Amino acid sequence: MELLFALMIGVLFSLGLYMMLRRSIVKLIIGISLIGNAGNLLVFFAGNMVRGKPPILKDNLVSDIYSLSDPLTQSLILTAIVISFGVTSFGAVLINKAYDVLNTDDVDTLTETDSSC
């Protein structure tokens, strides 16, 4: 299970990076959202993730607290998912507007604001 998750996160990261390095700005946004999701999964997995043990305490009996899954990472990625959703939608609007104005979706041609030296 751990190996599966680690592999999946790794694949998502590499896919996202590959997409970010492509020349199209649409692929740039896809890459950013893929990497964002990989990051969320990594955080999710960094907590104590165990099967079938929800973090619900019965009668304050918590002698086996370390065998329960960790609720905090789940709430962390809940925040992170909302943030990355908002940011990605902003990015989508931005590239849409940029395509309208610049008439290109090739990142390599966006050199107007680079320094000339």
Place this chain on the structure above:
Amino acid sequence: MLITPLICIPLLGAAVTLIFYKEKNIQQWISSITIAVHLFYAFAIFNMVQVQNILVEYLGGWAAPVGITLVVDKLSALMVIMTSIVMLAVNIYSRLATDAKLESQGYFPVVLALLAGLSGTFVTGDLFNLYVWFEVILMSSFVLLSVKGSREQLEGGIKYVALNLFSSVIFLCAAGLIYGLFGTLNLADLSVKVAENIEDPRVHTFALMLWIAFAIKAAIFPFYSWLPSSYHTPPIAVGAIFAGLLTKVGIYSMIRVFLFVFNPLPDWIYTLLIVISLITMVSGVLGAYVQTDFRRILAFSSVSQVGFMMLGISLRTDWALAATILFIFHHAFVKSGLFITAGICEYAYGTFDIRKLGGVLEKDVFISIIFFMLGLCLVGVPFSSGFLVKILLIKAAIETSSWVSTGVIIMVSFMTLLYTVKIWTEVFWNALPDEEELKAEKIKEREMSSMMYIPAAILLLAGIIIGLNSNYFAEYGREAAKNIYYKSDYINSVLDTSKYKKDYNFLEAK
């Protein structure tokens, strides 16, 4: 209920300005009042910190390390005041000079949200909360950067958005992995637990991941390419905020997380950081010298000045850190002030290109004097604010026998003088090159109101005050630095052991 107003006041102001979305005048007044109240409150907090040293607030009544903790120590108090003063000056400037299109598209609410995000970053004592405030800052700055939607703004916007989102992901991963390793996100608690496991190579990896995330935000050497290609694109009222405050967030977080929590790391890491900061200083200053656009020179100059701050962090003595803290403080005022003078020159004479400007000294003595004094502060002439911070940094470099960095500091200071003089001669001293040619390019001059001097003068005054009270500020900076290096005060105030036990009672097995 002590620290939260620093965040709530600007958020409330942003909400109220959104109600009056169509009324530009009301928005202006509300935002000015909000920032003034924020400044007043920041001064009140500053005074309280003088007495109590460290203020702590547990959000929702959950004691540390369970809930989110807000902490104000001397460093945070200084940063919050800095933010507020720069924001106030830029607010006055934007009333006079920004165009209607920017203001009708929500400039004022977004700036207030940015102020809330900056205050939140400076007062939080929780790693994940720091990430959230970073995102608040990022979203506001994305909007401010691209809202006018011109060609170059969208281009600069894409570069800025892509790199900063990437750094956010690195930050998030590092925070998650650190939580997985130590089971806590509270910075005070984390620094206790990290100190017990400082030999663990995983800790070094996570620390460097965080460093890379902050270095992208602060525009340190291998990661700075987004800054010169985006900071000159937005209107001056936005550019002054960006140049004055946003890169400082990265440096502040480095101090707070990298020095406070992950200290001491192996020596080779700090040696590497010294090398990186020296390269940042030199490459920024060389970039600044070859540029011909007023704002681009200032943007590259920001890169080199950030190198100075980074150097103070990597030298690791309390005087070096005091130099960094005061450098952040002084540079925020000086750089925003220079951006505003650039904006005034553009407003009055129609261009940012220093080859097409000239003779401003004859036409407008006030702005020339203001630029001259700000330039002296930036370069670090004796009795100016820049002198204080550079002399502290040189002192620290000599004390650690780091001769190369001593030499580079002095050399880069001279080269700072070079590009400042370049602007001075081209824009203010020399006569206008060729009037006929300029008319052909339709550069038109505008009448400006004399009120526009006020924001630049406020920022200049702040720089002069730092320079003239250098004893007080040096001592203050040193105490702030000691709070970072000798962690016990901070940790004891945050982790109140009696409360710790009380709230954990329900976890003890029966």
